[in-house]
Amino acid sequence: MALLLPPDRPAPAAAALLLRALRGEEVPRPPVWFMRQAGRSLPEYRELRRGRRMLDLCGTPELAAEVTLQPVRRHGVDAAILFSDIVVPLEAVGIDVEIRPGVGPVIATPVQTRADLARLREPEPDTDLAALAAAVRLSCDGLGETPLIGFAGAPFTLASYLVEGGPSKAQARTRALMLAEPGVWAELLERLAAIAAAAIETQVRAGAQAVQVFDSWVGSLSAEQYDRHVLPAMQLLLQRIAALDVPVIVFGLGTGHLLERLAATGARAVGVDWRTPLPEAAARLGPAVTLQGNLDPAACLAPWEVCERHARAVLDSAPARGYVFNLGHGVQPQTDPGILTQLAAYVRERHA
Amino acid sequence: MALLLPPDRPAPAAAALLLRALRGEEVPRPPVWFMRQAGRSLPEYRELRRGRRMLDLCGTPELAAEVTLQPVRRHGVDAAILFSDIVVPLEAVGIDVEIRPGVGPVIATPVQTRADLARLREPEPDTDLAALAAAVRLSCDGLGETPLIGFAGAPFTLASYLVEGGPSKAQARTRALMLAEPGVWAELLERLAAIAAAAIETQVRAGAQAVQVFDSWVGSLSAEQYDRHVLPAMQLLLQRIAALDVPVIVFGLGTGHLLERLAATGARAVGVDWRTPLPEAAARLGPAVTLQGNLDPAACLAPWEVCERHARAVLDSAPARGYVFNLGHGVQPQTDPGILTQLAAYVRERHA
Numbered sequence: 076m077a078l079l080l081p082p083d084r085p086a087p088a089a090a091a092l093l094l095r096a097l098r099g100e101e102v103p104r105p106p107v108w109f110m111r112q113a114g115r116s117l118p119e120y121r122e123l124r125r126g127r128r129m130l131d132l133c134g135t136p137e138l139a140a141e142v143t144l145q146p147v148r149r150h151g152v153d154a155a156i157l158f159s160d161i162v163v164p165l166e167a168v169g170i171d172v173e174i175r176p177g178v179g180p181v182i183a184t185p186v187q188t189r190a191d192l193a194r195l196r197e198p199e200p201d202t203d204l205a206a207l208a209a210a211v212r213l214s215c216d217g218l219g220e221t222p223l224i225g226f227a228g229a230p231f232t233l234a235s236y237l238v239e240g241g242p243s244k245a246q247a248r249t250r251a252l253m254l255a256e257p258g259v260w261a262e263l264l265e266r267l268a269a270i271a272a273a274a275i276e277t278q279v280r281a282g283a284q285a286v287q288v289f290d291s292w293v294g295s296l297s298a299e300q301y302d303r304h305v306l307p308a309m310q311l312l313l314q315r316i317a318a319l320d321v322p323v324i325v326f327g328l329g330t331g332h333l334l335e336r337l338a339a340t341g342a343r344a345v346g347v348d349w350r351t352p353l354p355e356a357a358a359r360l361g362p363a364v365t366l367q368g369n370l371d372p373a374a375c376l377a378p379w380e381v382c383e384r385h386a387r388a389v390l391d392s393a394p395a396r397g398y399v400f401n402l403g404h405g406v407q408p409q410t411d412p413g414i415l416t417q418l419a420a421y422v423r424e425r426h427a
Numbered sequence: 428m429a430l431l432l433p434p435d436r437p438a439p440a441a442a443a444l445l446l447r448a449l450r451g452e453e454v455p456r457p458p459v460w461f462m463r464q465a466g467r468s469l470p471e472y473r474e475l476r477r478g479r480r481m482l483d484l485c486g487t488p489e490l491a492a493e494v495t496l497q498p499v500r501r502h503g504v505d506a507a508i509l510f511s512d513i514v515v516p517l518e519a520v521g522i523d524v525e526i527r528p529g530v531g532p533v534i535a536t537p538v539q540t541r542a543d544l545a546r547l548r549e550p551e552p553d554t555d556l557a558a559l560a561a562a563v564r565l566s567c568d569g570l571g572e573t574p575l576i577g578f579a580g581a582p583f584t585l586a587s588y589l590v591e592g593g594p595s596k597a598q599a600r601t602r603a604l605m606l607a608e609p610g611v612w613a614e615l616l617e618r619l620a621a622i623a624a625a626a627i628e629t630q631v632r633a634g635a636q637a638v639q640v641f642d643s644w645v646g647s648l649s650a651e652q653y654d655r656h657v658l659p660a661m662q663l664l665l666q667r668i669a670a671l672d673v674p675v676i677v678f679g680l681g682t683g684h685l686l687e688r689l690a691a692t693g694a695r696a697v698g699v700d701w702r703t704p705l706p707e708a709a710a711r712l713g714p715a716v717t718l719q720g721n722l723d724p725a726a727c728l729a730p731w732e733v734c735e736r737h738a739r740a741v742l743d744s745a746p747a748r749g750y751v752f753n754l755g756h757g758v759q760p761q762t763d764p765g766i767l768t769q770l771a772a773y774v775r776e777r778h779a
Contacts, residue, residue: 377606
């Protein structure tokens, strides 16, 4: 399988664009990548996935690297994000987890008591995370100058899958444990912070140049709940990442009421969903925090002229420095990849 | 089946408590009821439901009234809410809809083009909504002085089921139609406003003394999207309800960023979920808007002392006037009904 990018990939000048924008430096144009750019929206992914379990694909470095590169080849985005899943480090320490098509991660034996916590040991990089490291190395080899973003699930979001036993609409059992057993909860989140930190360390040591922490479901908390029950574990996690000297993006869906908290974790950048206008996020977080977002992924399901109009509005509303173009949530599986290619080109060329 | 309440039901003095609180009048204590108080958390409901389809239960007035009364008998709450479903008026005009256990409403043929709109005619009260009216009359007969809250699904939330064909995580197809075909969208929402208005008129004429409009999923919109694509239909709906002279509560999950918009519909009261502190909602909406909420339903899954502590914090943070105690979202199905009974008693007795 040819992992190298074709010769018409972005010029080296654009290579470090993402890193410079994340650091808040002046850049000729905003870098562009898409959450979930790798995966179900691409026919070449669906082809490769056929007959394979999702976690087997993640665990086979050559295949994971190929899927990681597919959207970079196709769309010419300014960054790759490792094709993996936030439950991979949980599986690596022996949690029985399966990703069911159309459902999401299902945990065979949920974590609900103090006794269950012993199952959540920190992974050994050289053994438990060897496939993850190999996938990153192969991806970086194929990417050349284009940076690879590593990632991990945040403690709250990992906890929500472990406690509920799978995806849930409202994370009510998770918050019930949090409210009823704050001591068990705090230890659960500390252990998950260590697991996430180990996964990120492995990816950075293997070549990832930036990382994103996905706290997809933390928007189900009030700010007070976040401060008390989540921020300490996030700060632990971000402190461990700080030693790696790579920029960290923190993102969660529906976290407009928590933006200041996401920044208080120590993140270099905060992902903003389409419900919070970028000027509001910029005013609340100040120039020291880079913003990433926030085109409504629904706009990419509309005809190109509609998508373009919304993309223009996002770009017009973005801060001049410290800004990365992205969607406000992941690419919807049914998205026409041609729209994403046009969108990436539009962002690249608008300032040319 | 005995529909009358037992003799230890709330005293007549408390009967109009809900209505007075909704109107912003001074009351001796906040009224209390729970969203989804009728239904799956109650063993007497599960008993009655066994072997019956959800929509058959809604469509059988004696049974719907019995389920409506069950939580009033058991918990002594200050209001009943009709046991029904927001898709009942859609089924009444011939939409093929089924409520699948563990999934939610599934629409056989989604609404996605202008041609589909013709299926959404306004229901005829005397024929299409006769069972709904009968269920309300029987409920009111059984309730005596305790007020019955009628309800309907808001246009956006009804549209999300119709467009997606069922429940969805992110309502992306719905927003895609809204962005791509604003004309079709506006007509869709107008028609749904007419359907919701007819359902509410029927309930009020049959005896409902207040109404709640559930816009459960509208929190997936930005404020700008709401203003442009939802507010006009909501104002149409609220204008029609205004002629009925009953207080209207508007509620949506995760609408902290939209509270001012929900009030701009003309609603007398706005439901607040647990993520927005009541003092913040009060400051933003002012004293002319009654607040309803906002105990985290997850607190009702915790032991009573935890639930009580959170309920106390909610009551302590509530405005002195224009306030109705409720959860910040519906009762979770796995909730111990004993906790809800204790919670209702706690709210009733705290100011005694």
